[in-house]
Amino acid sequence: MSIKYQLVIYWSYEDDCFVVEVPELPGCFADGQSYTEAVRNVEGVIREWIATAQELGREVPEPRGRLISA
Incomplete structure (x- = not known):
């Protein structure tokens, strides 16, 4: 699985x-x-988040790319 969500570090x-x-x-x-x-x-937490959402029948948001413009 490729992680494509924005990360704030x-x-x-x-x-x-x-x-x-x-x-x-x-x-x-x-x-x-x-x-x-x-x-x-x-990265591991994202995988767990998605797996849990899927198990519960909840929507998993699609990665939107850059959320904030400079």
């Missing part, structure tokens, strides 16, 4: 880690001690 001083949010999938986020670890972790 930032450093959390409060949690002392990188946080990755997936705006198109409500409640879908992960963290990690490195940028790479955080992205790897969120």
Whole structure:
């Protein structure tokens, strides 16, 4: 599965880690001690989010690409 959802990645001083949010999938986020670890972790969470939504018969949003223009 190719992950094509927009990821919002930032450093959390409060949690002392990188946080990755997936705006198109409500409640879908992960963290990690490195940028790479955080992205790897969120890829697994995205797969779980989609699998759970499908099991519950809920709609899985299609990736929309860039959500915010500069």
